[in-house]
Amino acid sequence: MRKWDENGFDDEGDDSVLDYSAAAADGDSDAPYEAQTPGIEQDSWSRRTAGGEIVLKDLDDEMNSILSAAAEKNAALAENTKALSGGIVSSGFGAVSGLFRNLVGGKQLSAEDLVKPLKDMQDHLIKRNVAREAAERLCESVKRDLLGSKTASFQSIDSVIRVSLEKALTLMLTPTSSLDLLRSIAATTARNRAAATSGAGQRRPYVISIVGVNGVGKSTTLAKLAFLLLENNYRVLVVGGDTFRSGAVEQLRVHVKNLQSLIASRQTTGKIDLYERGYGKDPAHIARDAITLASQADPSTDSATSFDVVLIDTAGRRHNDARLMSSLEGFARLANPDKIFMVGEALVGSDSVAQARDFYNAFGFNTDGTKRGLDGYIVSKCDTVGEMVGTIVSMVHATGVPVVAVGVGQHYPDLRTLSVAWCTRLLMQ
Numbered sequence: 133m134r135k136w137d138e139n140g141f142d143d144e145g146d147d148s149v150l151d152y153s154a155a156a157a158d159g160d161s162d163a164p165y166e167a168q169t170p171g172i173e174q175d176s177w178s179r180r181t182a183g184g185e186i187v188l189k190d191l192d193d194e195m196n197s198i199l200s201a202a203a204e205k206n207a208a209l210a211e212n213t214k215a216l217s218g219g220i221v222s223s224g225f226g227a228v229s230g231l232f233r234n235l236v237g238g239k240q241l242s243a244e245d246l247v248k249p250l251k252d253m254q255d256h257l258i259k260r261n262v263a264r265e266a267a268e269r270l271c272e273s274v275k276r277d278l279l280g281s282k283t284a285s286f287q288s289i290d291s292v293i294r295v296s297l298e299k300a301l302t303l304m305l306t307p308t309s310s311l312d313l314l315r316s317i318a319a320t321t322a323r324n325r326a327a328a329t330s331g332a333g334q335r336r337p338y339v340i341s342i343v344g345v346n347g348v349g350k351s352t353t354l355a356k357l358a359f360l361l362l363e364n365n366y367r368v369l370v371v372g373g374d375t376f377r378s379g380a381v382e383q384l385r386v387h388v389k390n391l392q393s394l395i396a397s398r399q400t401t402g403k404i405d406l407y408e409r410g411y412g413k414d415p416a417h418i419a420r421d422a423i424t425l426a427s428q429a430d431p432s433t434d435s436a437t438s439f440d441v442v443l444i445d446t447a448g449r450r451h452n453d454a455r456l457m458s459s460l461e462g463f464a465r466l467a468n469p470d471k472i473f474m475v476g477e478a479l480v481g482s483d484s485v486a487q488a489r490d491f492y493n494a495f496g497f498n499t500d501g502t503k504r505g506l507d508g509y510i511v512s513k514c515d516t517v518g519e520m521v522g523t524i525v526s527m528v529h530a531t532g533v534p535v536v537a538v539g540v541g542q543h544y545p546d547l548r549t550l551s552v553a554w555c556t557r558l559l560m561q
C-alpha cells in the first residue's frame with residue numbers, strides 16, 4: 133500500500149515502489165521530432181531583434197488561418213468561429229461599433245447618449261467571456277474618451293472606440309514580451325560570469341518553474357520555452373518536478389530527447405539535459421539539488437555555471453485542492469524561482485479565472501515580506517478556441533499578472549506573444 137505524507141508525497145526512499153516507468157518510454161521516445169514538425173523555419177514563429185535575440189512573434193492575423201484550419205477539422209469549433217464570424221475573417225466594422233451607430237451626427241456626445249450603447253457593449257463583452265468587473269472597466273474607458281467628443285462619421289466613432297479599448301486593454305493586460313524574459317536571463321548570465329571572474333558573489337542559473345492543473349499543457353509549454361531558449365543559445369536543465377503522476381518524468385524525457393535531436397541540425401550552441409529523481413520524492417528538494425548542480429562551473433567549456441537556465445516542471449494539481457496547493461509555498465521558498473509561470477487553458481467554460489486566482493495566492497511571501505505571486509501566464513490551446521480573449525482578459529484582471537506567451541499548437545515553435553491590438557479587434561467583433 134502506498135502511504136502519502138501530509139504534502140501528498142510518498143515517503144522518501146520508497147520511490148522504487150512508485151516508479152512504474154521502467155523502460156517504458158525509452159523504446160518509443162526516439163521518433164525523430166522533425167517527423168512531427170512540418171515547418172520550423174525561424175521566421176514562421178520568431179523574429180530576430182537588432183540585438184540578435186530570437187523573440188516570439190505576436191499572435192496576430194496568422195491566428196485567423198490557424199483557427200480556420202482547425203475549424204475545418206472540428207465542427208464545434210466551426211460553429212464557434214462562425215459565431216465570431218464577420219469577426220475573425222472579415223475586416224469590416226465590428227459589433228461593438230455597431231452599437232454606437234445611432235450616435236453619429238456631428239453633435240457633442242452626452243452621458244445620456246452613451247447609457248444604452250455602453251450597457252449593450254458591456255453585455256457584448258460579458259458574452260465574450262470577459263468578467264463583469266473587467267467589462268465595466270473597459271466600458272468606463274470608452275465612456276471617458278467618447279464623452280464630449282463630436283462624432284462626425286461612423287468611421288471616427290469606430291476608431292475612437294478601438295483606440296480607447298486598446299488603451300484600456302494595454303493597461304489591463306500589461307503584456308510582456310519574450311524579449312523581457314530573454315534580457316532578464318541574459319542579465320543573470322552576465323552576473324554569473326562577472327562573479328566567476330572576480331571570484332566574489334554567488335553563482336546561480338536563472339530558474340523558471342511551471343505550474344498549473346493537470347492536462348493544461350504544462351510539459352508541452354515547458355518544452356516550447358526550452359526550444360525558444362535553445363534557439364537563443366542557452367544551456368537548459370529541465371527538472372522532473374512532477375514526482376506524483378506516473379509517466380510525467382518519461383514525458384519530459386521524450387521532450388528533452390526530441391529537442392536534443394531537433395537542435396542537432398540547427399545553428400545553436402544551446403544544450404539541454406534532464407535532471408530527474410523518479411517519483412515520490414519532494415520536488416522542492418529535487419529542484420534545489422538541480423539548481424546546485426547547474427550552479428557549478430563547467431570546466432570543459434570554461435562557463436561560470438554548467439547551465440544558464442533551470443526549467444522546473446511541477447505536479448499538476450487542482451487549484452482547489454488545499455493540501456497539494458499548500459506544498460507550493462515550500463516549493464517557492466526552497467527552489468526560489470526567478471519566475472513562476474502558470475499554464476492555463478484558453479478553453480471556454482474552463483475555470484481559468486479561479487485557477488489563476490488560486491495559484492496566484494499559493495506561494496506565500498518572499499523573505500522581505502512582499503507577496504510571492506505568479507510572474508506570468510502562458511495561455512495554452514489558443515488554436516482550439518475562438519473566444520479565448522475574454523478568458524485571458526478576465527484572468528489578468530483578477531490578479532494583475534501579465535500574459536507572457538500563448539500556445540497555438542502542439543509543436544515546439546507554437547508559442548506567440550499576446551497582441552493587444554489583436555485582442556481588441558476580437559473583442560469588438
Ligand code: GDP
Pocket residue numbers: 344345346347348349350351352353448512513514515516538539540541542546
Ligand atoms: P500537462 O499534463 O499539463 O503537462 O499537459 P501536457 O503538456 O501533457 O499537454 C496535454 C495535451 O495538450 C497534449 O496533448 C498537448 O499536445 C496538448 N497541448 C498543449 N499545449 C497545446 C496548445 O497550445 N495547443 C494545442 N492544440 N494542444 C496543446
